[in-house]
Amino acid sequence: MCGIFSVTGSHKKAGNKVLSGLKKLEYRGYDSWGIAVQTAKGVVVQKDTGKISEVHLDLPEGSKAIGHTRWATHGGVTKANSHPHRVGKVTLVHNGIFENYAEEKARLVDHNFQSDTDTEVIAVLLSQAIEEGLDIKSAIRFVTQKIQGRFSILVMIDDQPGIWAARKGSPLIVGRGENETFIASDIPAFLEQTNKVNYLDDDELVFVDQGTANFFDLNTGKAITKREITVSWKVEESKKGNYAHFMIKEIFDQKETIAKAINHDNQAIADFVKALKSSNGVYMVACGTANKACMVAEYFFAQISGRKVNVVSASEMPYFEQFVNDRTALVAVSQSGETADVLEILERGKKSGAKILAMTNVESSSIARLADVHLPIQAGPEKAVASTKATTAQIALLLLCAYADSSTVNDFEKCLNRGRNILRSTAGNINDLLNPRYESYVKAVAEKIVQHDNLFIIGRGALYPIALEAAIKIQEVSYIHAQGFPAGEIKHGPIALIEAGTPCLVLGNDTEIIANATELKSRGAMIIGIADKDHELFDEWLKAPNCEEGQAIATLIPVQILSYHLAILRGLNPDMPRNLAKSVTVK
Ligand code: G6P
Numbered sequence: 001m002c003g004i005f006s007v008t009g010s011h012k013k014a015g016n017k018v019l020s021g022l023k024k025l026e027y028r029g030y031d032s033w034g035i036a037v038q039t040a041k042g043v044v045v046q047k048d049t050g051k052i053s054e055v056h057l058d059l060p061e062g063s064k065a066i067g068h069t070r071w072a073t074h075g076g077v078t079k080a081n082s083h084p085h086r087v088g089k090v091t092l093v094h095n096g097i098f099e100n101y102a103e104e105k106a107r108l109v110d111h112n113f114q115s116d117t118d119t120e121v122i123a124v125l126l127s128q129a130i131e132e133g134l135d136i137k138s139a140i141r142f143v144t145q146k147i148q149g150r151f152s153i154l155v156m157i158d159d160q161p162g163i164w165a166a167r168k169g170s171p172l173i174v175g176r177g178e179n180e181t182f183i184a185s186d187i188p189a190f191l192e193q194t195n196k197v198n199y200l201d202d203d204e205l206v207f208v209d210q211g212t213a214n215f216f217d218l219n220t221g222k223a224i225t226k227r228e229i230t231v232s233w234k235v236e237e238s239k240k241g242n243y244a245h246f247m248i249k250e251i252f253d254q255k256e257t258i259a260k261a262i263n264h265d266n267q268a269i270a271d272f273v274k275a276l277k278s279s280n281g282v283y284m285v286a287c288g289t290a291n292k293a294c295m296v297a298e299y300f301f302a303q304i305s306g307r308k309v310n311v312v313s314a315s316e317m318p319y320f321e322q323f324v325n326d327r328t329a330l331v332a333v334s335q336s337g338e339t340a341d342v343l344e345i346l347e348r349g350k351k352s353g354a355k356i357l358a359m360t361n362v363e364s365s366s367i368a369r370l371a372d373v374h375l376p377i378q379a380g381p382e383k384a385v386a387s388t389k390a391t392t393a394q395i396a397l398l399l400l401c402a403y404a405d406s407s408t409v410n411d412f413e414k415c416l417n418r419g420r421n422i423l424r425s426t427a428g429n430i431n432d433l434l435n436p437r438y439e440s441y442v443k444a445v446a447e448k449i450v451q452h453d454n455l456f457i458i459g460r461g462a463l464y465p466i467a468l469e470a471a472i473k474i475q476e477v478s479y480i481h482a483q484g485f486p487a488g489e490i491k492h493g494p495i496a497l498i499e500a501g502t503p504c505l506v507l508g509n510d511t512e513i514i515a516n517a518t519e520l521k522s523r524g525a526m527i528i529g530i531a532d533k534d535h536e537l538f539d540e541w542l543k544a545p546n547c548e549e550g551q552a553i554a555t556l557i558p559v560q561i562l563s564y565h566l567a568i569l570r571g572l573n574p575d576m577p578r579n580l581a582k583s584v585t586v587k
Contacts, residue, residue, distance in 0.1 A: 001095065002094075002581075002585075003029060004067070004094070004095050004172075004184065005018055005182070007182055008180065008210055009179060009180025010063065010179040010210050011180070013061070014062050014064050015037035015061070018059075021184065022067045025069055025186055026051065026069055027246075027576070027583075028069060028185060028186070029071030030071070030576050030581075031072050031077040032048065032069075032079070033051070034048075036065060037059050038158075043091055047079060049079055064156060066156055068093040068095075071581040074097070074118045080116075083117075083119055085115065085123045087111075087124050087126075088127035090123045090130070091158075092126065093119075095151065095153075095185055096150045096170040097118060097151065098121060099147075099148045100149070101122075108124055125146065126140065129143055136155075137164070137205065137207070137216065140205060141221055147168070150586070153165065153166050163183065163207075164206070165205070165206050170338070172184070172206075173187055173198070173199055174197060174198040174213050175189075175190035175193065175194045175197055176211075177190070177196075177211070186583075187233060195230055197228070197231055201369070203219055204216070204217065204224070204226075205217070213226075233381060237381050245384065245573070245574055247384035247560075250384055251557070251561060253379070253380065253389045254392055255427075258393070260378055261378070261423055262420050264378070268373070275355045276357070277405070279328060279355060280327035281323060282307065282328070282329045282331060283309070283311075283312055283324065284333065285313075285314040285332050286311075286314060287334075287339050287341055287584065288584075289335075289391050290335060291313050292472065293333055296395050297399075297401075298311045300398060303549075304399075304402040306406070307402075307405060313341075314344075315587075317341075318345070325353060328352075328355070329357055330345065330357065331357045335379075335391075336360070337366060338365055340584060341587055343366055346370050346371075347370065358373070358374050359394060359397055360374070375397060377390055377393045378393065383575070385476065385580050385581065386472075386477050399549055403418050403422075422547070422550050426553050429547050432545065438543075439561055441542070445528060450478075452480065452503050454481045454482075455481070455482040455504070456485065456498070458486070458490060458506055458516055459513070459555075460487045460510075460512060464485075466507055466556060466559070467484030467487075468484040469484070470505060477574040479570070487512070488516065490519065491516075498520055498525045501524060501525075505528050505559070506520075506528065506538070507544075508551075508555075509531035517529070526539050528542065529541045529542070530544050531543075543558070
């Protein structure tokens with residue numbers, strides 16, 4: 001949620017480098033953008049509303065620059081509200097929320113605010129602290145102490161060398177290039193230049209100038225040493241290649257990601273399962289699509305290892321926290337590993353003594369680093385806002401964990417291999433779907449339903465959460481009102497919404513769900529079956545091969561392709577749905 005990026009180097013191209021790096025962070029927010037360059041004649045700021053990917057500018061020469069791509073939280077989408085904000089000698093960009101900004105702003109009666117943002121308040125406080133005589137480091141420490149909430153900031157001060165950055169809750173990574181240093185919300189911003197990084201942790205401060213970086217504890221001001229890490233991401237993995245959009249590229253990547261899930265490390269899974277087995281109560285916390293993957297896992301654990309796990313949306317977990325103690329296992333599932341609602345639950349859970357187990361796709365994310373046991377999802381960089389390959393990789397990994405959890409003292413490998421065999425055949429079956437012929441078949445079905453404003457999806461068992469996930473996928477990229485239900489529930493309300501021709505996706509073709517589909521059909525619904533075999537009740541059939549417990553994964557593939565084509569047919573960009581962001585680092 002908001003991408004921030006800075007470059008300082010011995011060259012004069014910092015502005016243009018920030019522009020091209022910000023384009024790689026666009027998935028974090030795309031309603032407005034801004035860049036400030038320190039030139040020989042002073043700081044030049046360019047900013048506007050709209051998408052950074054559509055900006056083609058030659059920025060003035062300068063050896064340092066900071067930039068921002070925005071997902072609005074405070075203040076509407078206007079040029080004045082876009083970052084950077086300049087007050088006195090301070091130029092600042094910000095990711096996160098200054099929760100108590102209104103109280104601080106109320107005290108700043110003499111300042112003529114130019115925007116409605118919480119960020120400008122930070123810039124004013126910083127400018128005042130510097131004017132009152134504090135050195136820059138002390139001023140940043142003084143002001144950040146006042147801020148409640150999760151945030152990260154990048155700061156340039158007129159006529160002073162280098163760039164400063166501070167982190168409390170929102171991600172910041174320092175990239176170490178040849179005579180140049182980058183600071184970004186995420187690695188793709190500078191991956192073309194370097195894969196050597198230092199991760200900033202909470203309550204840390206860094207000063208970078210050309211090729212140097214000095215780290216400090218934000219609370220004490222004392223110098224600290226940070227480890228340099230070489231990341232294994234490849235530049236090509238973050239590119240679209242020959243695909244029109246990241247979403248369809250990532251859907252097709254599932255040919256490899258599910259097969260790769262088979263190779264998860266035995267020891268890591270064993271550690272994960274050991275923590276589950278020694279706990280007295282398991283809560284799985286996640287948001288959005290990751291939460292639906294957890295709901296699928298709830299069925300896996302119940303049916304495969306006989307374990308009851310409690311799946312709670314991270315934002316609702318505060319109402320159950322009285323049950324979290326030193327015998328609890330808190331399991332977080334997150335693509336980004338930065339989702340604020342999840343992080344907060346884990347931080348509080350850790351204080352209560354709970355064991356923190358995490359699955360994240362971004363391996364050095366905040367959630368991964370907080371966890372006692374971390375299982376990397378290993379789906380490779382996911383750029384489209386709508387999660388696809390990370391979701392199926394999460395489900396695959398959770399399936400392995402459920403099989404491992406079914407083991408007793410001596411049969412761990414045997415149980416895990418049962419899970420692996422299911423994934424092996426699922427990966428093979430999925431491979432048969434991910435080809436242009438199947439895609440054009442799904443697209444033809446999309447053409448038949450694209451003009452409808454309402455769509456319903458029903459599923460049973462582990463396919464019920466897949467119905468919920470299908471609804472999210474369709475809503476977020478095509479803006480069609482889509483809702484998922486447990487199939488047996490339709491006659492308790494939703495069936496009143498069915499009119500002649502209303503499209504209904506029916507996930508599966510067993511006797512029970514066909515009975516529910518018949519009830520829909522008798523009210524005029526158009527039935528689109530997603531199942532291993534066609535059925536006379538289906539008006540349209542999308543094949544999802546029989547994959548046993550891998551069925552949740554196999555059923556998602558046609559759903560994802562359908563959502564993508566509904567968006568395309570409606571003239572929308574599926575990679576950047578309105579009002580959404582990929583990484584939700586605010587509550
Ligand atoms: C946002 C994204 C979703 C994602 C959710 C949770 O809403 O648009 O695709 O499922 O956040 O994100 P996480 O990174 O924790 O999986």
